[in-house]
Amino acid sequence: MGNAWWNMTLRFLLELAALLGLGIAGWSLSDGWWRWVLALALPLIAAVLWGTFAVLNDPSRSGRAPVPVPGAVRLVLELVILFGGAAGFYVAGYTITGIIVALLIVISYAFSLDRLGWLLRQ
Structure with a gap:
């Protein structure tokens, strides 16, 4: 899975943005x-x-999974948390920020089609 360094960096920043x-x-x-x-x-x-909750041997993570789950479950979890964070900005009145974060999530996943396919096969 050849995720480019920029996309891995973007994904990490999106995880932080979701928490915020x-x-x-x-x-x-x-x-x-x-x-x-x-x-x-x-x-x-x-x-x-x-x-x-992670997929065992996920190369985009450490490969460890404290609680192994199927790839589809992990994907749903990621999407709920990431888009939940974007929605959080939006409903808190940071409308533009919420929209930008949501668009960046879509861009990140669009450049991660190999990982999406891998997750769905697990």
């Missing part, structure tokens, strides 16, 4: 102490899910 978007959504969509709980819990839950 989820945190911003948690902060902006709640009040009082719930604001703190959701702003911290949403990105933490996403990061735990991202790091825990």
Whole structure:
């Protein structure tokens, strides 16, 4: 799977953006102490899910999978978290940022068709 360095970098930055978007959504969509709980819990839950559920021997990751899952499950998890982060920006009022992040996710996956095919075969 020959993902270019720029796409791997973009993917990493999109993962970070997703966590930020989820945190911003948690902060902006709640009040009082719930604001703190959701702003911290949403990105933490996403990061735990991202790091825990993986496809065994995924060359785009370490190859380790604490909880091995089929490739289609991993793909859905990735898409939910990444687009969830983009939606988080959008609903928190950072409309342009949310749209740009969503477009960058599509671009990243468009240049990762080999990985998508590999995931769907697992």
